[in-house]
Amino acid sequence: MKKPSQSNWFSSLLALLFALLLFFNANASGSMSNVSGTNQIYDEMLYNIPVQVEYDQDKYFVSGYEETVNVHLSSANRIQLNLESNEDTRNFQVVADLTKTPLGTSEIQLRVKGLSTAVKAEIEPKTITVTVEKKVTKSFSVEAQIPETIEAEGYKVGKVAVSPKTVEITTGEETAKAINRVVAPLSNVKQSVDTIKQTVNVQALDSKGQVLSIENPAPQVKVVVDLSLPSKEVGLTISATGSPPSSVEHYTFTLSEQKVEIRGTKSVLDAINTIELPVDVSNIKSSMKKTIKIPTNADYIVSPEEVEVTINPVFVGTNTSFSETSGGQSSTTASSSQMIPNPLPSSESPASSSSTSSTSSSTSSESTVANDIENGSSSEPVN
Known part of the structure; x- marks a missing residue:
């Protein structure tokens, strides 16, 4: 039988061994965790980082990179x-x-x-190709460069003014020798304009029309170009709008101008043959005149901008209409002081006059059509 002192000694030794085992195991796990943490690498791809070129800017001109x-x-x-x-907190530069x-x-x-020494960088590409020349400054006259689309659209170029007429170009010595002309390239313009006014940076071109490198920013000039827009005549058509009185069957219209001139680009003019003129006939029971603005948009200019329209109502059951003489142009006139009453029903009309009435009505109708054709008026039924 073991003594109590020996049993206690053995138990204490065993407990100590277990404690040491747990301690080393815990430290080993912590170390592995730390190693794993330090091996985590983060990365970022940055695009369009500017290249800082270091050279004597007073003596040399650098280009081509x-x-x-x-x-x-x-x-x-x-x-x-x-x-x-982050661009706002960045310390590094590519040089x-x-x-x-x-x-x-x-x-x-x-x-x-x-x-920072804590960060590594890889540049893509790692090299650049540059051209180094002695720096020179020379004066050149400037000419406006009109877009090809201007003439293609039928514009005629008039007076061209460039201010200032000469500029100083700073570039490399060899590049300056290759300059054939200096231009102010104009951008495309909106349709229907008759004057171009732009402030642009000049460009230096060689004999082949290739753009050469010059100091940035390049000199600026103001360019004013007068243009003559293509034009043609188009007819006007009436489009009656609104709600006419129930007693009116339709209206006839007389225009002070049968045609108008429109100006714009060739492609716009080719697409227009007539312009529709909306005329509101709501509650019109007697002959009257209206001044109507001709519809247009930013694609073309119209002249004149408005026309005078004489509106003549034709009442239900009769071919007679009220009309007035306007601007030297006459239209069919029946009465201008009172409304034409509706004709009596055929049952109440004397039988003996039927033939005469028919002949008279036919003659009156033919006369009205003849007068309308002669005076350029148009008839527009309104439902």
Whole structure:
């Protein structure tokens, strides 16, 4: 039989072994967790990062290079990565050092400047191609460059004014020798305009019309071009609107102008042959005149802008209408002081006069049609 002291000693030793095992196991798990945490890498892809070109700007002119690149950032420090990714808190720059680059075209290695040591960067592409020239400034006359669409649409170009007429162009020495002309390129204009007024940056062109590199921003000039719009004559048609009185069968209309002139681009003019003129005939029971504005839109200009319309009601059961003489043009006139009453029913009309009435009515109708044709008036039934 074991003594009590020996049993207690054995139990204490066993408990100590278990405690040590648990301690080392816990530390090992914590260490593995820490290792796993430190191996987490975060990354961001940044696009269109500007390239800072370092050179003597008073002596040299640099051209021909890509002005932006993409940068891939990676870091185990998420906070630091976010700072460099954000444009407002960014510290790094992509730099091309040309201080020791000779004249001519060279390939330059790009590098990142000012980036936190906790963040790594990869530039895409890693190099740029640049042309270095001696810097010169020369004066050139400027000419307006009219878009080809202007003449294609039938415009006739009139007076062209450019202000100032000459500008100073700063560029490379060899590029300056290649300048054939300096132009002020105008952008396309809205339809139906008769004057172009634009302020534009000039461009330097070589003998083949290729755009050459000059100092940015380029000089600006103001250009004013007078245009003559294509034009043609179109007819007017009447479109009666509104609700006429029940006693009126339809109306005849006399226009002060049968045709109007419209001006606009060729494509717009080709699509228009007549202009519909809406005339409200609501509650018109006697001959009257209205001044109607001719419908138009931003695509074309119309002249005159309005016409005078004489409206003559033709009453139910009769071909007679009220009308007036207007602007030297006459229309059929029956009475201008009172409304024409509706004719009596045929049962109440004397039988002996039926033949005469029929002949008279036919003659009156033919006379009215003849007068309408002679005076250019149109008849528009209104339901």
